[in-house]
Amino acid sequence: MSNFESKIDAEDSVATLQRPDKALMWTRGLEKSYRKGSLAVPVLNGVDLEIEAGSFTAIIGQSGSGKSTLLHLLATLDAPCAGEVHFNNRRIDNLPAKQREKLRNEQFGLIFQFYHLLPELSTLENVLVPKMVQDGFFSYLKNKSNYLKRATELLEMVGMGHRTTHKPAELSGGEMQRTAIARALISDPSILLADEPTGNLDEENGDEVMETLDRLRQKENLTVVMVTHDNALAQRADAVIRLISGKVA
Amino acid sequence: MYKLLLSWRYLRTRFIALASIVSVTLGVATLIVVNSVMSGFVFEMKTRLHGILSDIEVAAPLLGQISHPEVHMRIIRDVLGDDIQSMTGVVRSPAMVTFTVHGRQMTQQVMLLGIDDESFGQVTDFHPYLQNENKKEAFTFNLEESGYPEYVRDSGWEYRRSKAQQQKRIDLMRRQQQAYYDTVAADYIADNPQLYQQTAYTSPVAASDDDRAIDYRPLPAQAPDFDKIHSSNQGLDASEIPATGSYTGRDGKTYRKFKPYDPHAEFRTQPAAEDFFDPEKDQHTGIILGLAISKRKTLDEAGNKRDFYMVRPGDDVQVIFATVGQNAKPVSENCTLVDFYSSNMHEYDSSFAFVPIKELQKVRGMMDPLTGDSTVSSIQIKMKPGADLDKARDALIAKFPPEQYPYDIHTWQDTQRPLLSAVNMELTILNLLLFMIIAVAGFGILATFFMIVVEKTKDIGVLKALGAPSSGVMSIFLGYGMSLGMVGTGAGIALGLLFVRYINQIAEIVQVVTGQEVFDPEIYYFSEIPTIVSPMMVALVGLGAILIAVLASVLPALRAARLHPVEALRYE
Ligand SMILES: Nc1ncnc2c1ncn2[C@@H]1O[C@H](COP(=O)(O)OP(=O)(O)OP(=O)(O)O)[C@@H](O)[C@H]1O
Ligand SMILES: [Mg+2]
Numbered sequence: 174m175s176n177f178e179s180k181i182d183a184e185d186s187v188a189t190l191q192r193p194d195k196a197l198m199w200t201r202g203l204e205k206s207y208r209k210g211s212l213a214v215p216v217l218n219g220v221d222l223e224i225e226a227g228s229f230t231a232i233i234g235q236s237g238s239g240k241s242t243l244l245h246l247l248a249t250l251d252a253p254c255a256g257e258v259h260f261n262n263r264r265i266d267n268l269p270a271k272q273r274e275k276l277r278n279e280q281f282g283l284i285f286q287f288y289h290l291l292p293e294l295s296t297l298e299n300v301l302v303p304k305m306v307q308d309g310f311f312s313y314l315k316n317k318s319n320y321l322k323r324a325t326e327l328l329e330m331v332g333m334g335h336r337t338t339h340k341p342a343e344l345s346g347g348e349m350q351r352t353a354i355a356r357a358l359i360s361d362p363s364i365l366l367a368d369e370p371t372g373n374l375d376e377e378n379g380d381e382v383m384e385t386l387d388r389l390r391q392k393e394n395l396t397v398v399m400v401t402h403d404n405a406l407a408q409r410a411d412a413v414i415r416l417i418s419g420k421v422a
Numbered sequence: 423m424y425k426l427l428l429s430w431r432y433l434r435t436r437f438i439a440l441a442s443i444v445s446v447t448l449g450v451a452t453l454i455v456v457n458s459v460m461s462g463f464v465f466e467m468k469t470r471l472h473g474i475l476s477d478i479e480v481a482a483p484l485l486g487q488i489s490h491p492e493v494h495m496r497i498i499r500d501v502l503g504d505d506i507q508s509m510t511g512v513v514r515s516p517a518m519v520t521f522t523v524h525g526r527q528m529t530q531q532v533m534l535l536g537i538d539d540e541s542f543g544q545v546t547d548f549h550p551y552l553q554n555e556n557k558k559e560a561f562t563f564n565l566e567e568s569g570y571p572e573y574v575r576d577s578g579w580e581y582r583r584s585k586a587q588q589q590k591r592i593d594l595m596r597r598q599q600q601a602y603y604d605t606v607a608a609d610y611i612a613d614n615p616q617l618y619q620q621t622a623y624t625s626p627v628a629a630s631d632d633d634r635a636i637d638y639r640p641l642p643a644q645a646p647d648f649d650k651i652h653s654s655n656q657g658l659d660a661s662e663i664p665a666t667g668s669y670t671g672r673d674g675k676t677y678r679k680f681k682p683y684d685p686h687a688e689f690r691t692q693p694a695a696e697d698f699f700d701p702e703k704d705q706h707t708g709i710i711l712g713l714a715i716s717k718r719k720t721l722d723e724a725g726n727k728r729d730f731y732m733v734r735p736g737d738d739v740q741v742i743f744a745t746v747g748q749n750a751k752p753v754s755e756n757c758t759l760v761d762f763y764s765s766n767m768h769e770y771d772s773s774f775a776f777v778p779i780k781e782l783q784k785v786r787g788m789m790d791p792l793t794g795d796s797t798v799s800s801i802q803i804k805m806k807p808g809a810d811l812d813k814a815r816d817a818l819i820a821k822f823p824p825e826q827y828p829y830d831i832h833t834w835q836d837t838q839r840p841l842l843s844a845v846n847m848e849l850t851i852l853n854l855l856l857f858m859i860i861a862v863a864g865f866g867i868l869a870t871f872f873m874i875v876v877e878k879t880k881d882i883g884v885l886k887a888l889g890a891p892s893s894g895v896m897s898i899f900l901g902y903g904m905s906l907g908m909v910g911t912g913a914g915i916a917l918g919l920l921f922v923r924y925i926n927q928i929a930e931i932v933q934v935v936t937g938q939e940v941f942d943p944e945i946y947y948f949s950e951i952p953t954i955v956s957p958m959m960v961a962l963v964g965l966g967a968i969l970i971a972v973l974a975s976v977l978p979a980l981r982a983a984r985l986h987p988v989e990a991l992r993y994e
Binding site: 245248251270274275276277278279283285289290291292293294298302305306307308309310314 | 423424426427428431432435880881883884885886887888889890891892894986987988991
């Protein structure tokens with residue numbers, strides 16, 4: 174954590190807009206505020222952070238401190254009001270929609286607090302959705318066997334190998350979240366962005382999910398950014414980013 | 423790929439959406455049924471309207487004539503060329519037909535058509551509408567022995583013979599009765615001579631000498647032999663005419679008896695028995711009447727409707743019509759009804775009567791007695807199938823401009839233009855209204871889809887978060903709409919076609935259930951509900967319905983595409 178802080182100079186973000194060493198993803202002066210009528214409610218006021226490749230970073234902060242907002246900005250799901258997000262030596266927050274979609278699809282693995290599986294699809298199909306989005310109709314059919322193999326493998330890895338045909342409604346919260354992890358990993362992303370993946374789970378299930386994440390992280394050498402407000406979980410991380418009143422503390 | 427998969431899954435799991443397309447199904451089915459039945463009716467109606475009308479008619483004004491019809495036909499053939507299939511001349515005259523029903527005279531107004539046995543049937547659909555089996559095959563204006571339809575089974579010669587014999591019996595009885603009355607009267611006079619005493623006639627005028635000289639004696643009992651006189655007659659000089667006898671005049675002198683020259687002698691010869699008109703063996707000129715002229719509705723003992731025929735084949739009718747020319751005079755002809763025709767077009771069946779053209783030309787003065795040249799009232803033309811009637815008509819009008827020729831040249835459609843255009847308009851409006859039903863169904867789909875999009879907000883957010891483009895999300899819902907439309911339309915087409923296929927059975931069932939007669943063959947003259955399914959119409963209706971379903975899903979799909987992923991994900 175200390176090596177991050179030494180490099181951050183929030184007051185003079187423009188001056189430090191060179192690539193920090195080893196950082197896979199970094200931001201400078203991220204600002205986000207929501208309009209409430211004529212009143213602007215600031216959520217993030219200049220967030221600078223760096224995420225090293227292969228690291229496990231935890232973002233913690235109080236409820237409403239803007240953790241999810243920050244994660245959305247990192248995932249290019251939303252655009253910041255000011256500041257920049259860089260990924261792989263490229264500024265990504267102002268990319269055209271098409272490229273951002275490609276990025277999300279191929280480079281980012283997203284995990285949400287409420288799993289967000291598609292209820293009409295089976296576990297296996299849910300895992301395959303990013304691939305279906307990525308490929309056209311025919312290339313998907315062509316590669317389908319590869320994808321199937323990979324998806325089953327991933328489901329095996331998250332301990333869901335025996336429930337590939339179940340619909341999300343037939344799964345427990347922990348099982349759904351592990352399926353969501355498998356889905357996040359199907360495109361072999363360079364970075365996994367998780368928003369309170371255990372927030373909705375009891376302790377036992379939460380531990381299980383965390384263990385799965387840990388295991389996969391080591392096995393696949395993943396970079397993980399995880400939002401949580403559980404300090405105990407944050408202890409496992411290589412680096413902890415604490416958000417207080419819209420800034421990295 | 424996910425678009426297809428999700429469209430398909432939504433289709434399978436959202437039954438409420440299926441309910442919303444039931445309206446599409448019903449709309450499509452209704453459109454197909456109504457269109458098929460209407461086309462069927464219109465086709466039947468057109469066939470009937472066309473029926474005994476020729477494709478094109480070149481008509482002289484009422485009571486007018488077209489002289490040298492064969493020359494006209496040659497010119498027409500020059501103008502229209504190979505498009506002509508056949509032509510015929512027709513004499514047309516308004517007329518009155520009088521017949522006797524149970525001793526009462528009935529007169530009806532008809533349009534009398536003099537037609538050529540051969541060619542008229544080639545120009546119009548005349549023969550199939552005739553009721554006698556034999557006449558459909560080989561047409562003549564002769565009364566037939568048999569072949570009359572069930573409803574006038576006891577028609578034809580058999581009927582005519584029995585009717586004539588009956589009449590003879592009645593006449594005989596009348597005579598016997600009269601003879602009896604005569605003897606009774608004679609006896610009465612004999613018994614009461616004082617009542618019938620003959621008084622000598624005395625003229626109130628003073629008799630002159632000459633008058634007194636007149637001999638009032640009856641003619642000699644023995645009539646002179648005029649035939650003998652005539653057969654030996656050689657000249658006009660009375661002295662050379664051989665005397666055939668002599669008699670004593672009032673003055674007591676002897677006079678020669680002779681027969682003067684009689685130029686009409688041959689007409690005075692006693693006709694042979696077979697030359698007398700005998701209704702048992704002979705018929706007048708044949709006439710064919712529209713069935714509706716004779717048919718009336720009546721009730722049988724049980725109170726059910728039944729048809730009654732005022733005249734039937736074998737009866738004689740009197741036809742009165744006008745001669746042509748400057749001083750038109752009414753003439754009357756006796757005709758024998760030889761058959762009915764029934765085109766099931768009441769307008770025609772109640773107004774047309776057909777007689778042989780030669781007879782009509784003779785009686786109306788349309789035939790030159792010296793040369794045998796005859797005139798007609800109109801020339802009827804049948805064109806080859808597919809020929810453009812309007813173009814042909816215009817060509818003929820150009821050849822016979824109304825400024826120079828008094829002819830009215832028209833196609834059969836011109837004759838029925840108001841009716842045909844009314845029917846066409848009806849069909850258009852009906853289609854429009856029914857398409858509104860599908861449009862209403864479209865709004866149903868719109869509402870349902872909005873609900874589904876709202877329900878799926880989170881999923882849309884997920885898909886976008888996973889990198890699906892807005893267009894992809896949109897096409898999920900467009901595809902969903904299209905597949906719903908296709909399912910609904912397909913079901914509608916199947917339902918509609920089935921309905922059309924079994925429409926008569928369905929009509930029967932409805933009749934049994936409601937007790938109301940859905941389809942009265944008496945009114946429509948069809949034994950069954952006529953239907954024509956045009957593949958083009960089915961395809962158009964199907965495409966239209968699918969298009970409406972897609973259009974209805976455009977707005978919800980656009981909304982889905984515009985959803986912001988973060989907002990969508992936050993939605994719980
Ligand atoms: N669309 C919005 N309009 C207005 N305010 C918003 C909107 N989205 C988020 N906010 C506000 O932004 C702040 C940060 O929200 P965010 O969801 O990032 O918090 P969080 O740190 O993730 O909290 P939690 O731990 O409860 O998930 C909150 O105060 C929230 O009310
Ligand atoms: Mg949050």
